[in-house]
Structures are given as C-alpha cells and as structure tokens.
Amino acid sequence: MLKRKDILGLSDLKKEELELILDTAESLREVSDRDIKKVPTLRGKTIINLFFEASTRTRTSFEIAGKRMSADVINISASSSSTVKGETLIDTARNLQAMSPDVVVVRHASSGAPHMIAEAIDASVINAGDGCHEHPSQGLLDLLTIRQAKGSIEGCRVAIIGDIEHSRVVRSNIYGLKTMGADLVVAGLPTMMPAGIEKMGVDVAYSIDAAIKGADVIMMLRIQKERLSNPLFPTEREYSIAFGLNSKRLELAKKDVVIMHPGPINRGVEIAPEVADGSHSLILDQVKNGVAVRMALLYLLAGLKQGDN
Amino acid sequence: MKVLIRGGRLIDPAQGLDGLYDLLLKDGKVADVSPAGKGKSDVATVIDADGLLVIPGIIDIHTHLRDPGYEYKEDIESGTLAAAAGGVTAVACMANTKPVNDNAAITQDILKKAGDTGHVRVYPIGAMTKGLAGKELAEIASMKSAGIVAVSDDGMPVVSSEMMRVGLEYCRPLDLTVISHPEDLGLSAGGSMNEGYLSTIMGLKGIPRAAEDVMVMRDIALAQLTGAKLHIAHISTAGIVSLVREAKRRGIRVTAEAAPHHFSLTEDAVKGYRTDAKMSPPLRESSDIQAIKEGLKDGTIDLIATDHAPHSTIEKDVEFDHAANGIIGLETLLPLTLRLVDEGVLSLTQMVEKLSVNPAAIIGVEGGSLKKGMPADITIIDPEMKFKVDRKKMKSKSKNTPFHGWEMKGKAVYTIVDGKVVYKEDNYD
Amino acid sequence: MAKQKQVLDALGVQRAVTRVAHEILEANMGIGDLALVGIRSGGVIVSQMLAREIKKIEGLDVPLGIVDITLYRDDLSAGTHHPALRSTEIDFSVDDKKLVLVDDVLYTGRTVRAAMDSLIDFGRPKMIKLAVLIDRGHRELPIRADFVGKNIPTSPNDVIKASLEGDIGVDIIIND
Numbered sequence: 001m002l003k004r005k006d007i008l009g010l011s012d013l014k015k016e017e018l019e020l021i022l023d024t025a026e027s028l029r030e031v032s033d034r035d036i037k038k039v040p041t042l043r044g045k046t047i048i049n050l051f052f053e054a055s056t057r058t059r060t061s062f063e064i065a066g067k068r069m070s071a072d073v074i075n076i077s078a079s080s081s082s083t084v085k086g087e088t089l090i091d092t093a094r095n096l097q098a099m100s101p102d103v104v105v106v107r108h109a110s111s112g113a114p115h116m117i118a119e120a121i122d123a124s125v126i127n128a129g130d131g132c133h134e135h136p137s138q139g140l141l142d143l144l145t146i147r148q149a150k151g152s153i154e155g156c157r158v159a160i161i162g163d164i165e166h167s168r169v170v171r172s173n174i175y176g177l178k179t180m181g182a183d184l185v186v187a188g189l190p191t192m193m194p195a196g197i198e199k200m201g202v203d204v205a206y207s208i209d210a211a212i213k214g215a216d217v218i219m220m221l222r223i224q225k226e227r228l229s230n231p232l233f234p235t236e237r238e239y240s241i242a243f244g245l246n247s248k249r250l251e252l253a254k255k256d257v258v259i260m261h262p263g264p265i266n267r268g269v270e271i272a273p274e275v276a277d278g279s280h281s282l283i284l285d286q287v288k289n290g291v292a293v294r295m296a297l298l299y300l301l302a303g304l305k306q307g308d309n
Numbered sequence: 310m311k312v313l314i315r316g317g318r319l320i321d322p323a324q325g326l327d328g329l330y331d332l333l334l335k336d337g338k339v340a341d342v343s344p345a346g347k348g349k350s351d352v353a354t355v356i357d358a359d360g361l362l363v364i365p366g367i368i369d370i371h372t373h374l375r376d377p378g379y380e381y382k383e384d385i386e387s388g389t390l391a392a393a394a395g396g397v398t399a400v401a402c403m404a405n406t407k408p409v410n411d412n413a414a415i416t417q418d419i420l421k422k423a424g425d426t427g428h429v430r431v432y433p434i435g436a437m438t439k440g441l442a443g444k445e446l447a448e449i450a451s452m453k454s455a456g457i458v459a460v461s462d463d464g465m466p467v468v469s470s471e472m473m474r475v476g477l478e479y480c481r482p483l484d485l486t487v488i489s490h491p492e493d494l495g496l497s498a499g500g501s502m503n504e505g506y507l508s509t510i511m512g513l514k515g516i517p518r519a520a521e522d523v524m525v526m527r528d529i530a531l532a533q534l535t536g537a538k539l540h541i542a543h544i545s546t547a548g549i550v551s552l553v554r555e556a557k558r559r560g561i562r563v564t565a566e567a568a569p570h571h572f573s574l575t576e577d578a579v580k581g582y583r584t585d586a587k588m589s590p591p592l593r594e595s596s597d598i599q600a601i602k603e604g605l606k607d608g609t610i611d612l613i614a615t616d617h618a619p620h621s622t623i624e625k626d627v628e629f630d631h632a633a634n635g636i637i638g639l640e641t642l643l644p645l646t647l648r649l650v651d652e653g654v655l656s657l658t659q660m661v662e663k664l665s666v667n668p669a670a671i672i673g674v675e676g677g678s679l680k681k682g683m684p685a686d687i688t689i690i691d692p693e694m695k696f697k698v699d700r701k702k703m704k705s706k707s708k709n710t711p712f713h714g715w716e717m718k719g720k721a722v723y724t725i726v727d728g729k730v731v732y733k734e735d736n737y738d
Numbered sequence: 739m740a741k742q743k744q745v746l747d748a749l750g751v752q753r754a755v756t757r758v759a760h761e762i763l764e765a766n767m768g769i770g771d772l773a774l775v776g777i778r779s780g781g782v783i784v785s786q787m788l789a790r791e792i793k794k795i796e797g798l799d800v801p802l803g804i805v806d807i808t809l810y811r812d813d814l815s816a817g818t819h820h821p822a823l824r825s826t827e828i829d830f831s832v833d834d835k836k837l838v839l840v841d842d843v844l845y846t847g848r849t850v851r852a853a854m855d856s857l858i859d860f861g862r863p864k865m866i867k868l869a870v871l872i873d874r875g876h877r878e879l880p881i882r883a884d885f886v887g888k889n890i891p892t893s894p895n896d897v898i899k900a901s902l903e904g905d906i907g908v909d910i911i912i913n914d
Contacts, residue, residue, distance in 0.1 A: 085316025110628035112582030196506025
C-alpha cells in the first residue's frame with residue numbers, strides 16, 4: 001500500500017510504489033471500457049482541482065478520473081499567483097483546507113508550489129505539474145504506456161528529445177524510468193540543457209540522430225514557446241531541421257520503436273505529422289492511460305487513508 | 310555617569326591589546342583602560358566581565374532598516390533593537406527605502422528618526438543614482454553634508470558601465486566609498502537560486518556565478534580607471550574572491566565583504582523550497598564557502614556584514630520563484646562569526662577587525678577601537694553561552710531566518726552605545 | 739487454544755461441486771443464457787470447477803467471468819487491510835443473462851452485495867443467483883445462497899480455510 005499523504009513527484013517513489021500504482025492503474029483501465037463508466041469507490045470524497053495554470057488536458061483527465069470513481073470533483077481556476085491577490089500561497093491553502101477536501105490536485109507555474117501547499121494542509125496533494133520541476137502523473141502514465149508496449153521497462157533504451165531544461169515531464173520521467181531500470185539519453189540544444197543533468201544518471205546528446213540510434217522508446221517534448229523568456233534558438237524552422245522527428249530519422253531507431261509525446265504536439269515542429277499519426281505512435285494510448293493512472297492515484301490516496309496500513 | 314567594565318578579556322587590535330583589562334567609561338567616552346584589578350571601583354555601575362570578551366562595538370555596514378516606506382517589515386526602532394540584541398552598536402542602512410534615500414531630506418529624516426527611536430547608531434547610505442534607477446546621479450554631495458557615509462544602489466546593480474564610472478568619479482573627491490551590488494541582470498533574470506544540479510532537479514531557474522563575477526570584473530576595471538574607493542558587497546562566489554585578491558595585489562582601491570549566510574550555508578538550505586533561504590546573491594556550494602573563508606583569513610575580504618533584509622510573510626509564504634530575496638541577520642551575525650573562530654579560520658583579533666575595525670575605516674566613522682577618548686561603543690560577549698535560535702524571540706519585526714532552530718555558541722550579553730547599556734541579556738548581572 | 743479440523747476433504751469438495759453443478763443446470767433447465775462469474779479471489783477457482791463440471795454434463799462451455807469487488811467495498815476507509823486492486827474480467831455481455839455469482843465461503847454477505855452492485859454496472863442481467871461452496875452463517879445483509887456445497891455452523895471467531903489448489907480441502911480453525 002502507498003504509505004504517503006501526497007504525490008509530489010517521482011523522485012522519492014520506490015520501485016514497489018511505482019509498481020503498485022501501475023498495477024492499480026492497469027486494473028482500472030477496464031472501468032473506462034464499460035458502458036457505465038463509473039464505480040462507487042470514492043463516493044462522498046471531495047477532490048479539488050486547483051489549477052493556477054491553465055491546462056485543459058490534465059485538468060480534464062483528473063476530473064474524469066475522479067468522476068469515474070464517484071468522487072465530487074470541484075475545479076478551481078486560480079488565475080494569478082497568490083502574491084498578486086495580496087494573500088500568501090499558504091493563506092490560499094488554509095482556506096481550501098477549511099472546506100475539508102480529501103485530495104487537492106495542484107497545477108502551478110511555480111516549482112515547489114504543490115510542495116508548499118502539501119505542508120500547509122491535511123488533505124492529500126497530487127502535483128499535476130509544477131513549473132519546471134515535476135509532473136508525476138504524466139511520468140506514471142508514460143511508464144504504464146511503455147510497460148504495456150514493451151512488456152517491461154527494465155533494460156529499455158529511452159530517448160527524450162527537446163527542451164530538457166524547461167520540462168517537468170523530463171524530470172518525472174527520468175526518476176520513474178531510472179527507478180524501473182531503463183537506460184536513458186536526453187538530447188536537445190545546449191541552450192535547453194540544464195546544468196548538471198548528467199548527474200541524474202542519463203546520457204546527454206546534442207544531436208537527435210545520436211540519441212535515437214538503438215532506442216526502444218522515443219519521447220518527443222513540446223517546444224514550449226510560451227515558457228521561454230528569451231528565445232533559445234533562432235527559428236522554429238531551424239529547430240525542426242535539427243531536432244524534429246521525421247520518418248527518415250526514425251529509421252535509425254529499432255524497428256519496433258515506439259513514439260511518445262506528452263502533448264499537445266506542435267505538428268511539423270518537433271514531430272512530423274506522419275510520425276505523430278504513424279504506426280509507431282502511442283500518443284493516444286498515453287491519453288487513455290492518463291485517466292487510469294489518475295484514477296489509481298486518487299484511489300490509493302483518497303480511498304485508502306493513512307490508517308489502513 | 311561612569312561605568313566600569315571589570316576584568317574582561319579586552320581585544321582591541323588598534324592598541325595591540327589582548328588581555329584582561331578594566332575599562333572605565335565616562336560621558337560616553339572611554340575614560341581609562343587599565344590592567345584588570347587596577348580600575349577604580351568607586352563608580353556607580355560596575356559590569357563584571359570576568360570570563361567575557363570585551364570588544365569595540367560591532368559595526369554592520371550592510372543593513373536594510375526598511376524605514377521609511379516598509380515599516381511593516383522593519384523600522385528604525387525595531388531594526389536597531391535587533392542590532393543591539395545581536396551586539397551591534399552601529400548600522401549603516403541601505404538606500405532602497407520608499408522613498409529612496411537619494412536626497413538630503415530623506416537622509417535627515419532617517420537620522421532624526423534614528424536619534425528619536427534608535428537603540429544603536431545609524432549611518433545612512435545614500436543612493437548613487439536617483440530612485441536607484443541607474444540613469445542619473447543622486448545629489449550625493451548634499452547627502453554627504455546631511456550625513457551619509459557611503460553610496461550604493463544596493464538591491465539593484467548599476468547596469469550602465471558609464472553610469473558606474475560617473476558615480477565612482479563623482480565620489481572620489483568626496484572620499485565616499487561606492488558599494489557595488491554586483492549582478493548582471495541578464496544572467497540572473499528569472500533566477501532564484503544557485504545554478505547547478507540542485508536547481509535542475511528542483512526545477513528552478515538558476516543564477517550562475519558568472520552573473521556576479523562579470524560585474525565584479527567590470528567594477529574592478531572601473532575602480533582602476535577612476536581611482537575611486539570601491540567596495541564589493543556580499544561576496545558569494547569563489548571567483549570574486551580571486552578577482553578581489555588579484556585587484557588588491559595590483560594596488561586597486563577595492564574592499565569586500567561577506568555575509569554570514571554565505572560562509573555558513575550552502576544551496577542545500579533551499580531544499581524543500583525554503584524561501585527563508587532565498588537571497589540575492591544566492592547561497593552557493595561548499596567550494597565557494599571554502600574560498601570565502603580563505604578570503605576572510607588572508608584579508609582579501611575585509612569585513613563581515615549581515616545584509617540584514619527583513620521581509621514579512623506576504624513576501625515569503627509564497628511560491629519560491631515569487632518570494633522576496635533576503636534574510637534577517639543582525640541577531641545571528643556574532644554567533645555565526647564566532648564559529649569561524651572555533652574552526653580556526655579567524656583569530657579573535659581578526660574577528661574584531663572584520664566586525665569593527667575595518668567597517669569603521671571603510672565607511673569613515675568613529676569606532677573600531679577602545680582607546681582612551683574613543684566613543685564608548687562596546688560589545689561584551691559570553692563566548693561560551695549556548696542558545697537555540699528561536700525566530701519567535703527575535704527582536705526584528707520580520708522572522709525570515711534560515712537559522713531557526715540552530716544551536717549556537719557565543720552571544721552578546723551587553724551592548725553599550727555611547728556609554729549606555731542598550732541591550733543586556735536576561736539573567737546577566 | 740486454536741483447533742483445526744477438516745470439514746471437507748478433496749473428494750468431499752468434488753462431490754459438493756458436482757452436486758451444485760447439477761442443481762444449477764436443473765434450476766436453469768440447461769445451459770441456455772447461463773453464465774458464471776467468480777468473485778475474486780476465492781470464488782474464481784470454484785467457478786472454474788463448476789464450469790468444468792457443467793461441460794462434463796452438457797458438453798458445452800459456459801461463459802465464465804471474474805469480478806473484483808474492491809472498487810465496490812463498503813469498508814474502504816475503515817482501516818482494514820485490503821488486497822491489491824485487480825481487474826474485473828467479464829468479456830461477454832451480461833444483458834439478459836442468467837448469472838450465477840460464485841464464491842468459496844458465504845459469511846456476512848457484504849462481498850456478495852458488492853459483487854451484485856458491480857455486475858449491475860455492466861448491464862442488466864435477467865437474474866443473478868448465488869452459488870457458494872461453504873455457507874458458514876452470520877449474515878449481516880438479507881442475502882441467501884441459491885446453491886450451497888455444504889453448510890458449516892461456525893462461531894464468529896472461527897476461521898474457514900478453503901484450499902482449492904494442490905492439497906484440496908476445507909478446514910475449520912476453532913478459536914476458543
């Protein structure tokens with residue numbers, strides 16, 4: 001059983017915990033295939049989706065996950081940072097706590113915000129993505145997708161390509177994949193490679209061709225133009241020439257390589273349409289697994305309270 | 310009004326003294342220094358300093374008293390009380406108040422308020438540029454007449470090299486030190502901690518050491534060009550220590566300071582998104598701490614100053630990247646510096662130089678010695694007293710310290726300004 | 739002091755399963771629209787044993803499913819230990835089927851309640867009947883088995899241990 005109040009990242013999750021979450025998610029996938037896509041498990045539980053940063057995709061996924069488990073799901077869009085409102089983040093957290101939620105799902109543009117909220121409240125907190133830090137539910141759904149496609153994560157060569165520095169998906173994936181025994185390479189422009197990344201136990205490449213050679217899994221990252229304060233490459237065209245994944249480049253990878261992308265994709269920038277829609281692509285499996293993984297997290301945190309262990 | 314401080318270990322590098330002495334204070338001045346036991350005992354007030362250190366009052370040349378404008382964080386009354394509690398007898402306060410101390414009227418206001426409510430001496434530092442905007446010079450000469458002791462745009466670097474050159478040139482004949490807050494705003498933009506592996510895994514934008522180093526290189530070049538007195542604030546990198554050492558060797562008029570947090574804490578203090586460890590420049594790594602200690606030991610770094618920067622919960626209980634920079638430091642300055650003595654980095658004499666002698670010299674104020682006739686500004690320290698830092702008991706209005714809960718050894722038990730006890734530790738008689 | 743006593747040996751289990759299989763077919767008048775659903779985990783093997791018997795008798799495979807009741811438990815937050823969640827596997831439509839829910843031991847009836855709620859979320863069966871290998875009594879809900887392998891009177895402190903793989907047998911452990 002999961003002996004923790006919060007899921008703030010994959011950095012401190014042990015292999016057994018990851019496996020428990022993945023196994024639970026695997027079992028829960030079936031619920032979404034039913035005609036009546038609802039089980040009563042979390043009846044009477046309250047889940048607050050507290051999104052300080054817009055994200056239709058992740059919010060919807062958590063909302064569907066909660067509702068399929070019969071929880072009451074409330075969406076709160078906090079559009080601005082707490083400082084602008086004249087109250088602190090801790091004030092915001094305490095106000096939420098007063099409404100007695102069981103789980104608070106937090107998305108925030110600032111790294112560490114879910115961590116601070118989790119310390120301030122009794123409810124479980126799930127980090128739905130914080131700044132450039134972690135996005136654990138995305139990392140978990142990627143693990144589940146790879147495990148389904150490859151049978152096992154252990155020994156898989158995974159190439160992650162794109163804006164490594166500004167990606168929370170990368171960090172969660174590195175922790176999760178390393179714990180599960182995968183072999184990783186990250187690749188991108190030097191201007192998008194964070195300091196000391198190699199200390200996370202990954203190979204670092206500055207060319208896409210070097211990274212995808214022999215890869216079992218290729219994970220392409222979105223070029224998040226909105227997150228770049230000043231451009232770290234000259235044009236999208238030049239980026240695409242250097243780091244875009246197209247069918248010709250795909251020949252360098254293993255024959256049974258699978259392609260993943262956390263979405264939303266920039267067609268024609270980091271990934272060519274024929275690759276995104278091609279037979280190697282698992283992009284829609286990722287979305288489906290997203291609901292199952294989030295159901296598993298809600299079940300393991302809200303369904304089974306601390307005393308259960 | 311006479312006070313006799315009896316039998317303490319007096320450390321006064323200016324007189325070459327380190328031994329047991331009696332110190333007689335009269336009318337706010339040091340009236341007599343005599344070997345222990347020889348002091349007259351017919352005075353009203355006797356402080357038994359047996360087992361205690363008696364040193365020239367600590368002068369902190371880098372504080373933010375937040376007054377005027379941000380009195381909810383700190384004001385002159387509370388800030389100087391925190392100083393007194395920390396054994397500090399004089400503070401120089403930075404100009405980044407609201408309004409900015411960029412004209413003589415504000416300087417006079419600060420001094421008036423300090424006279425009315427201050428517990429220790431207050432020396433205003435004037436802005437180098439109007440509104441700290443880095444565009445045009447403030448009325449530095451008028452402020453000097455009003456009482457400023459140095460100029461600085463601290464909190465903000467002077468972005469334009471030409472503006473910095475002009476400021477240094479303008480201050481040279483006034484014999485005012487220009488204190489530089491070295492930061493390249495382009496390199497530090499959006500950053501909230503040291504750049505490295507830890508910032509990468511915390512997902513925070515890092516500030517590279519180069520953001521400071523390049524500005525120090527520039528400022529040293531400009532000090533050489535102008536011949537003015539340059540003082541580098543809050544050194545955080547090993548690179549700056551080397552740069553300053555080399556500049557001094559070449560005879561450039563540059564001095565430098567280190568803050569206690571920069572030789573006591575590494576970036577690890579921010580783990581868990583502790584905003585009380587967020588500051589500018591950021592906490593760095595143990596190799597930087599080592600270099601700063603070496604710089605203190607060999608004299609490259611002239612003095613220790615707190616960069617006391619009070620902030621309330623509204624600035625600190627927020628997202629890490631939105632949180633304000635800075636920590637309070639007046640009440641932890643002395644015990645953290647005494648750790649350097651314990652570690653053998655500094656002798657007690659060197660400690661007194663870094664806390665009192667050199668600060669007085671660099672901002673050109675009286676103090677730094679207990680010679681007969683000097684102002685009776687004295688810090689009396691119990692070097693063995695153990696205490697636990699408790700933010701709730703601190704005198705500063707703000708509680709933003711990363712040292713909460715630390716076990717410390719060594720504390721100011723009497724703080725004397727102008728011959729009067731302005732702070733006395735409980736249970737000390 | 740705990741005492742352990744066998745109440746059914748391997749042959750006894752087999753006889754009970756055979757009889758229940760006959761009773762199910764008799765009540766249903768053959769295999770038409772019939773489907774078995776075993777409750778995880780103990781009911782799964784019993785349902786497989788019943789399916790084998792039915793095939794022996796009728797020569798036909800009966801649809802066989804598995805229901806995991808974890809998501810339907812009424813004691814999720816009660817602080818008890820739960821087995822890990824596993825999936826429900828019903829790869830046939832339950833609409834208009836005559837379902838026989840199968841478990842090894844019937845006790846409080848709460849598990850059966852949860853299993854019925856789960857089945858109904860899969861569609862609208864024509865009817866649901868209940869077959870169990872052992873009925874030990876002490877119901878907490880108005881639930882009654884339609885087909886029972888053996889009734890064993892117990893006290894609430896006793897433990898019924900049904901081993902259905904390898905060394906087959908049902909034991910009762912009596913705690914005084």
